[in-house]
Amino acid sequence: MPEPIIYHVDVNSAFLSWEAARRLRENPSAPDLRTLPSVIGGSEETRHGIVLAKSTSAKEYSIHTGEPLISARRKCPELLVVPPDYGLYVNCSRRFIELLREYAPVVEQYSIDEAFCDMTGTTRLYGSPVIFAEYLKDKIYETLGFTVNIGVSCNRLLAKMASDFKKPNLVHTLFPSEIPAKMWPLPVEDLFFVGRSTSKRLHTLGLHTIGDIARCDVDTLRYHFKKHGEVIWNYANGHDVELVTDHKAANKSYGNSITIPHDVTDGDMAKGFLLSLCETIGARIRSDHAFIGMVSVTILDCDFQRQSHQTALLTPTNVTENIYETACQLFTQIWDGRPIRQIGVSTGHVTDTECQQYDLFSTEKNEKLAKLNAAIDSIRTRYGEDAIQRARFINSEQEHMSGGLSREKRTGVLGEVPPET
Numbered sequence: 001m002p003e004p005i006i007y008h009v010d011v012n013s014a015f016l017s018w019e020a021a022r023r024l025r026e027n028p029s030a031p032d033l034r035t036l037p038s039v040i041g042g043s044e045e046t047r048h049g050i051v052l053a054k055s056t057s058a059k060e061y062s063i064h065t066g067e068p069l070i071s072a073r074r075k076c077p078e079l080l081v082v083p084p085d086y087g088l089y090v091n092c093s094r095r096f097i098e099l100l101r102e103y104a105p106v107v108e109q110y111s112i113d114e115a116f117c118d119m120t121g122t123t124r125l126y127g128s129p130v131i132f133a134e135y136l137k138d139k140i141y142e143t144l145g146f147t148v149n150i151g152v153s154c155n156r157l158l159a160k161m162a163s164d165f166k167k168p169n170l171v172h173t174l175f176p177s178e179i180p181a182k183m184w185p186l187p188v189e190d191l192f193f194v195g196r197s198t199s200k201r202l203h204t205l206g207l208h209t210i211g212d213i214a215r216c217d218v219d220t221l222r223y224h225f226k227k228h229g230e231v232i233w234n235y236a237n238g239h240d241v242e243l244v245t246d247h248k249a250a251n252k253s254y255g256n257s258i259t260i261p262h263d264v265t266d267g268d269m270a271k272g273f274l275l276s277l278c279e280t281i282g283a284r285i286r287s288d289h290a291f292i293g294m295v296s297v298t299i300l301d302c303d304f305q306r307q308s309h310q311t312a313l314l315t316p317t318n319v320t321e322n323i324y325e326t327a328c329q330l331f332t333q334i335w336d337g338r339p340i341r342q343i344g345v346s347t348g349h350v351t352d353t354e355c356q357q358y359d360l361f362s363t364e365k366n367e368k369l370a371k372l373n374a375a376i377d378s379i380r381t382r383y384g385e386d387a388i389q390r391a392r393f394i395n396s397e398q399e400h401m402s403g404g405l406s407r408e409k410r411t412g413v414l415g416e417v418p419p420e421t
């Protein structure tokens, strides 16, 4: 068995770099935003705008991501504030992931600007994993015009910690033997999964560095932090126990698939099935008061060939229309026109909060859709699933909600009982 090798590839100040790269592409003599005190920030007029990304020189003014723009301006009056461009980010993210897929056998997108690449077994092909990571980093810059950090290790946790070391444009390793020297001296705040309230409590317990956590008795941590204590103890020791973002391990994915009675060769019809699946998935997510940050689509064709693609969302959502739109994009990417036998949608990266820093993009449209979804849910709860359905399903043979549990189980309404004979 070859030694596992994992890369964590993280775009440096993604939103700002992407904007800078676009400006340079459009006008090669334009000033490079990355070299100026500049930030990407939400609307200043409403006075709610915050810093979404910052340049290195903005950082020198001690401007932080998530800080209100007003306070950032106070620190640096000549600060250049660029409005966010959702479409650009989605595009850059897609091209970034596509490039990784050209080289890595397995790519798992983790967020809009981060991905894990499983490079296990590629040494024969590419040589030393560290030298190849340098090559890949430079390749991304030459091809796409932005820099990344790459963390190299044997598991995802350590690779992710490594990519967060000194930035920008660097490759770092963090193999288990390097943990005491490279990871243990860092403050507890730097450990993955340690939030502000946890770090405060860790300090009051006299635990200031990651090494302090690692050397602490796991039972002590469990006593103070329950299950979370055990998780951070494992992380501090470099053990990759399930790298998940949701605290409640509750329902880690919502998915559905259907086997179609006749093979489907019409793309529009296939999308109808996708929509009917998204309807039931969306309803389940909303009834759990959850949000999902990842969508994947799988199709099985008539020769039992399976195709599957997944993508991370910029903003976690529980809106049927958003899930459906993403599912359609994925479907278009993977479907080669062969007759489809089975089609499935699944979602993941479950959280119980809508968003942290990206909610500036949840436009009016999104709010309207969320309200519409809530209204549809309450109508269906009161009057049944069929009380309301999308126009495209009227006079259609397709079920407007499908997959997973049978209609009876979903609705709790049993069909007519056959007469006794």
Ligand SMILES: [Mg+2]
Pocket: 010, 011, 012, 013, 014, 113, 114
């Ligand atoms: Mg990043």
